[in-house]
Amino acid sequence: MTNPSYINDKLDEFLEKFKDNVGEIDEIISVAIDVKGKVRTLYSVKYRGSGDILSDPDVKKYLDEEGYIVGVEFIGNWRGCKFRFKIGYSDKFSYMRVSRGRNSLELTKEALYTLNTIYLDVYG
Amino acid sequence: MINVKDILNELSLEALKEVSRFKGIRIRSRRKTDYIDELSAHEWSRSEISTLTEIFKKDREKSVRSIMIYVFKSSYLQNTTRLAVKSALERNSVDFSMDDINGFRIVEEENNILRCEYWYTKKKVIIDDTGEIHYFKMPSQIKFEINFLDGLITIYATNPGLSLKCKKSIEETLEIEMRPISPLEVD
Numbered sequence: 001m002t003n004p005s006y007i008n009d010k011l012d013e014f015l016e017k018f019k020d021n022v023g024e025i026d027e028i029i030s031v032a033i034d035v036k037g038k039v040r041t042l043y044s045v046k047y048r049g050s051g052d053i054l055s056d057p058d059v060k061k062y063l064d065e066e067g068y069i070v071g072v073e074f075i076g077n078w079r080g081c082k083f084r085f086k087i088g089y090s091d092k093f094s095y096m097r098v099s100r101g102r103n104s105l106e107l108t109k110e111a112l113y114t115l116n117t118i119y120l121d122v123y124g
Numbered sequence: 125m126i127n128v129k130d131i132l133n134e135l136s137l138e139a140l141k142e143v144s145r146f147k148g149i150r151i152r153s154r155r156k157t158d159y160i161d162e163l164s165a166h167e168w169s170r171s172e173i174s175t176l177t178e179i180f181k182k183d184r185e186k187s188v189r190s191i192m193i194y195v196f197k198s199s200y201l202q203n204t205t206r207l208a209v210k211s212a213l214e215r216n217s218v219d220f221s222m223d224d225i226n227g228f229r230i231v232e233e234e235n236n237i238l239r240c241e242y243w244y245t246k247k248k249v250i251i252d253d254t255g256e257i258h259y260f261k262m263p264s265q266i267k268f269e270i271n272f273l274d275g276l277i278t279i280y281a282t283n284p285g286l287s288l289k290c291k292k293s294i295e296e297t298l299e300i301e302m303r304p305i306s307p308l309e310v311d
Contacts, residue, residue: 002308010307039154070308084190089306093284093291099190108191116193116278123305124197124274 004068008054011069014087014122022114023077028053032088035067078111085115094123126173126257129164131180134249136283139183146175156285177251194279194287196302201275209238209270209298216297218243225263228297236273241265242290266290277302 019025031053033040045058053059053072063069071088084099096119098112132140140159144151151162168176201209210230218227224245232239246264251257267280268290277294281287291302 007307089304089308091308092304093194093196093287094304094306095192095194095284095287097190097192101189105191112191112193116195120195120276120305123307124195124276 002068004063004066007068007070008063010122011072012054014118015072015074017118017122018076018085018115021118022111026075026077026082028072028074029084030071030073031059031069032071033059033062033067034070034090035062035065039070040067078114079107081107083108083111085111087115087119089123094119128168128173128176129160130247130249130259131176131257132160132163135180135183136186139179142179143176146179147172174255177255177257180249180251192280192282192287194281194284194291195305196277196279196291197275197305198277198298198300198302199275200298200300201270201272201277206238206272209272212298213240220263226293228293229265231267236271238270238272240268240270242268242293244289244293268294276305 015025030041031047033045040062045062047053047056047058053069054063070090071086073084073086075082076085077083081101081103083101083103086095086097086099088095088097096112096115098108098115100108103111132143135143135156137154137156137159140156140163143163144159147163147166149162149166151159153159213228213230216227218225218229218241220243225243226245227243229241229243230238231241243263243265246262248260248262248264249257250260266286266289269278270276271278277291279287279290281290294300295302
C-alpha cells in the first residue's frame with residue numbers, strides 16, 4: 001500500500017499548483033478518504049470545514065488510521081469564472097471533471113485541459 | 125412494456141441512491157450494478173415509474189453539465205512503433221453496417237498524438253415531455269488520444285463505466301496493460 005502521507009503530500013502539491021497556475025480556490029466541498037480499502041465520503045467523516053482539509057481534525061483522524069485521500073472536489077476560479085473541479089483516483093482509474101454551471105462549453109473544455117496539465121505535472 | 129432495468133442502467137450512482145431512498149430500499153454498496161440488480165428485482169407501480177422518469181430527466185440534465193477526462197499510461201507505447209498501433213486499430217476498425225458495432229476509427233494524427241474514436245452500440249432510453257419512454261439502439265462513440273511520447277492514453281468519457289469499457293477494448297486490441305495515473309501503487 002502506498003504511504004498515505006505521500007498521497008496527501010501530492011494532493012497538497014496539486015492544490016498549491018492549481019492556486020499558482022490557475023486561480024484561487026474558494027471552497028473545498030468534498031473529499032473521499034480510503035481507510036483500509038473502504039472509501040468514506042466527506043459526509044461520513046463529518047467534515048464541515050472548508051479550505052485546509054488536510055488539517056481538519058475529522059479528516060486527520062482517518063488519515064491517522066492510515067487512510068488516504070482519493071479525491072477532492074473544489075470551487076476554483078478560472079478566467080474570471082467559477083467552476084467546480086474534481087480529481088479522483090483508485091486502483092482502476094484516475095479522472096478529472098469540470099462542471100460547467102452557466103459557463104460556455106469551450107471555456108469549460110479549456111479549464112479541463114488546464115486541470116489535466118496540472119494533474120499530469122503532479123501525478124504523471 | 126417498460127423495462128425498469130433499462131432505465132436504471134442509464135442512471136448515475138447518485139440518482140440510483142435517490143431511487144433506492146424513494147423506494148424505501150436500503151442498499152449498502154458503492155457499485156451501480158448492485159443498485160440496479162436490487163432495484164430491478166422489485167415490483168414497480170405506474171406512479172413509481174413516473175417518479176423514476178422524473179429522476180432520470182433531472183439526472184440527464186445534471187450529467188451534461190460536466191465533462192471528464194480519464195488518464196492512463198502504458199509503457200508498451202514507448203517501446204513500439206506507431207505503425208504497429210495503427211495497424212492493430214485498423215484491423216479492429218468499426219463496421220457501421222453491422223447491427224451491433226464494436227470497433228475503432230482513427231480520426232487524426234498530429235506529431236506524437238493519435239486521435240481516435242471507440243464505437244459501440246448503445247441501447248438508449250429517451251423519455252419525452254409527456255413521460256412516454258422510447259427505446260433506441262444507436263451507435264455511440266468515446267473519443268480517446270494516444271500520446272506516443274509519454275505513453276499516455278486519455279479517454280473522454282461521461283462516466284467511469286464507459287471509460288473502463290473503452291480501456292478494456294483498447295487493451296484487448298493492442299494487447300497492452302493500461303494503468304491509471306495516480307499516486308497509488310497498482311499490483
